[in-house]
Structure formats: structure tokens, C-alpha cells
Amino acid sequence: MSRNPLIREVPPTTWFFRHPRYVRYMAREVTSLFVGAYCVLLVVAMQRLSAGPAAWQGFLDALRGPAGIVFHLLAMAAAFYHAGTWFNATQKAMPLQIGEEFVNGSYISGAHYLVWAVLSVAVLFFTGVF
């Protein structure tokens, strides 16, 4: 009997609508754009800083405008979500075996969240927020 298999193509651009878990995945990937955009903003900030006090002040004023605030809120939400997906993944990527048992994954992810919180507080402290 000869074979005549049927090949079913995957739609190259709309495939992620096929299942909610793919949409969740794309949401995670899209949040990285905000993280990238924020990095660009930091580069612009440095450029403004080197251009003198007036340029720097103008930049700060722009950030305080409604668009600046909306962008920051969006970028922060996206960064939180993105970072969360990373920290949740650490327990899969770095399992810890002690003797015959594996350490419960939530401790591994939890430790990452803890370090994140401590570093964030330290940064806020050294930048004089409190």
C-alpha cells in the first residue's frame, strides 16, 4: 500500500490564536518590548544628561507629563509580569536535589523573589527615596 500522508500546515502568523496557552505565551513575549523600551529610555536619559542641565530638566519635565506617567505605569506592570515569569521558571531550570529529595520548587522561585525585593529596596534606599 502506498503512502499519501496529508500535511496540515500551521498558519504562520495566526497560530497563537489556536489555544489560550499560546496567547498567554505571546503576552509574556510582548511584555519584553516594554522592558526594551525602558532600556532605550535610560539611554536617552544619559544622552540628555550629557547635553547639559537645561536638556536634563526638559527631559525630566517630559517624564512628569501624563504620557510619561502612563508609559511608566505600563512599563512597570509589564516588567513585573515579565520578571514573574522568569522567577517562576527558575524552579524548572535550576532544581535543587538534596540527597534523594528535590527541594520544593516554590522555595527556589521564592528565594529569587526575595532577592529581587531586597535589591529593589536597596536601590530605592541608595537613590534617596527613603
Added chain:
Amino acid sequence: MKERLVQLEVLRYNPDTDTEAHFQRYEVMCQEEWVVLDALNKVKESIDPTLNYRWSCHMAVCGSCGMMINGEPKLSCHAFLRSYEGVIRVEPLTHFPVERDLVTAPDDFMEKLKRVKPYVITKQKKPIEEGEYKQTPAQLMKFRQYSMCINCMLCYAACPEYGLTPHFVGPAALTLAHRYNLDSRDEGRKERMEVVATREGVWECTFVGACSEVCPAHVDPASALQQLKIVGSIDWIVEHLLPGGKSAGDTVSRKNAGDIP
């Protein structure tokens, strides 16, 4: 025993006459506690003997009855009718060529499985008189979870990367590579990493995580792949950035990647 009228919508494809697949509707009386595979068996027995599908164990160990059930990769012997309402849509595993009806061609998966050399490789065989290769329970636990794979290919059907880039070695095969790399008796890691730490190996994975969500044996292939990425990165750093590291040619050569002894 409670009975229930089950409606199935099954994808049909006859390679001798069809150029496209089409859905066919069946209605069968089933027992409440049956699984989708039982319903298909009832259809084949009492309505349509031409319906084709694979199965063997009926107990979620042989891995041959994988199908898409309402769009989700499932073992049909493990998909209880009571978890579904309305018409149940049954299709062959996605991302694989359809041979006939619900039967898919596993050739690509088989070829990839061979490429990762999923068996213990030792540089020198120990003579039998020297006895067995011993392993402590802790050494066994290191890879045990990854040895539970039943080769059902549900993870390939769930993985969008495999669907979009068919040359991707894929979740189950890479996980088995990791399983043997972690085995204290094995010395074949370098050979396997030639297949694993490549573009079409583990670096094609973008950690969608779908493989682990659908795996019926709780293998968690996504975790194995992320661990392999770390191993591959450390290998790369050792080779390229540390003085005295081996030349890149040593490990990125794909020459013998397809061999099995």
C-alpha cells in the same frame, strides 16, 4: 450503569481517495465512565468499521492513542467522556502528517529520537564478571522523572515551535537526551550535546511550556530543556572564554549527529 448518548465529530482522511480531510459525525450510546477511546471502539464495532486509529494498552502506558480532543493533545484512553459536554471533536495529533483518519506518521519523531542517542553510552564496556553498574537511589532520582516518557508525542502536538520549525528536535527527544546525560553510568554527554546544543536543538525552544502542560506522564519536558540550555551555555563559556578550553570545532560539529551504532 448509567448510559449517555455521545456525539463525536471525527476527522476522516482516506489517502487513496481524498485530497483533504473532513469531519464525520457519529452518535453512540456509551457508559458514563468510558473514555473517548471506548467511544471510538464502539463506533468502529457498531457503526463504521472503516474508522482508523491507533491504540494498544488502554491504560496510558503505551503512548499510541494520542489524539486532539477538543483541540487539546490527549491520550484517548485517558480522556474521560464525563469531562466533556456536547459534541466531542476528535482529530489526529496536530503537527504530524496524517496517514489515515486519526493515524499519524511518527517517522520524524522516531528519527529525532535516534539522533539524541537515548541509551547509556560507555567508553569501555565492563566485562560481565565485574558485575552490574551500581547506582544509588539519589543518582537514580536525578533523572527518574525524565525516564517516565511513554513516547506519546503529545508534547510535539502541543509545541508551536515544532509546528512552525519542523527541524526542531523537540521536547521528548531532548528530554531523553537530558535523562541519559544525567545518568551516573553514562559517558555519552559530549556526543549528545552535538545534537542538543544547536539551533535546531534546545535553542529552538522559546519556553512556551505547552509540552509540560499536556504531558500525561508528568515528565515536565520544559524543565529538562531549560536545564539543557544552562548546561549548553556553561559548555560554551568553558570552550570559548576560559583559557585551555577546547576548540569550538570539537563540539559544534554536526558530522556524526545522525549516527547510531
